[in-house]
Amino acid sequence: MKPLALITSCVIGTLSLSAHASTSEDLAQILRFGLPAAAAATSWAKDDSEGLWQFGISFAASSATALALKSSVDAERPDGSSNDSFPSGHATNTFAAASYLQQRYGWEYGVPAYALASWTAVSRVNTDHHRWGDVLAGAALGMAFSYWLVDPYSPVQLTPLIGKDSVMLTGSIRF
Template sequence: MKKTATFIIAATISTSVFAKSKTETAGDIGQFALPLTALAIAWSKDDNLGMWELTKGFAITQGITHTTKFLIDAERPNGSNFDSFPSGHTAAAFSGAAFLHHRYGLSYGLPAYIASSYVGYSRVYGQKHWSSDVLVGAVLAYTVSYAVTTKFAPNNFSVTPTNFGRSDTQGILFNLSF
């Protein structure tokens, strides 16, 4: 299980680590480092279920992120290509941070959230993403982790396909009851 989880996370994190500034390089590395750090922590605790939940949450987040990039086709601030929305780097980093928070508590999550926020900042700084791209990547990763992580996975959270009462409109409804 440990080798499988490591391989799946390492194989699905896909980006170049060639950047123009130290800030961009730190962001490129951070998107790898945060989920792998979360995996190492789960591994060190011999938490096979946690490793599976991290892997599942990461894969779902990246699947939604890259599908959305393809469907939205938003231009980057620097005009380089049309896959700006949402930020994959930020979603990857926040997958690790949110998992640590939801599985092991805020003492693990807070430092990871700070590092993940820097990854998001690096993407805006490097003109690879708009602030909204970064925010959506972070919220997406947090939400998926919240839904799939056992320790704090709520019974009051649901994801439902919907047409909002119209035949020409489709979407996904996220519902969280307090």
């Protein structure tokens, strides 16, 4: 599937869900789960099981780190609703998905995903759920794990095979 068609499908899907969202908080919640789902769906549509696995590991690692920090830092939210402000889980999740898409498939996938992730982060500050430091830390967490654990996608793979009396090179090309 072409990047523009896939991204358009994801944006249309998000917009159709946002028709049911009454506030920017609702839309941020939809994007928190929708953008990672779109990243996983992209790998699935490309029949990229290795990428799907890498996304799962990097997403789980960034989410677990964010949850550990939330419980250990104990920072109060600007609106006073709870003590789990730092880092922003919404920013962690959306930036993990956006950076996965960019790292694995390139900027044509990353730019729209980063735009949606950025909107989510800004909306969390505008609704007084987080401070700028909270969303920047969440974004950094999501991006760091993706850049550390995700390899760029390559449709061409070469594998050396070394036997007792021979050396061979085998390869495959994905269409």
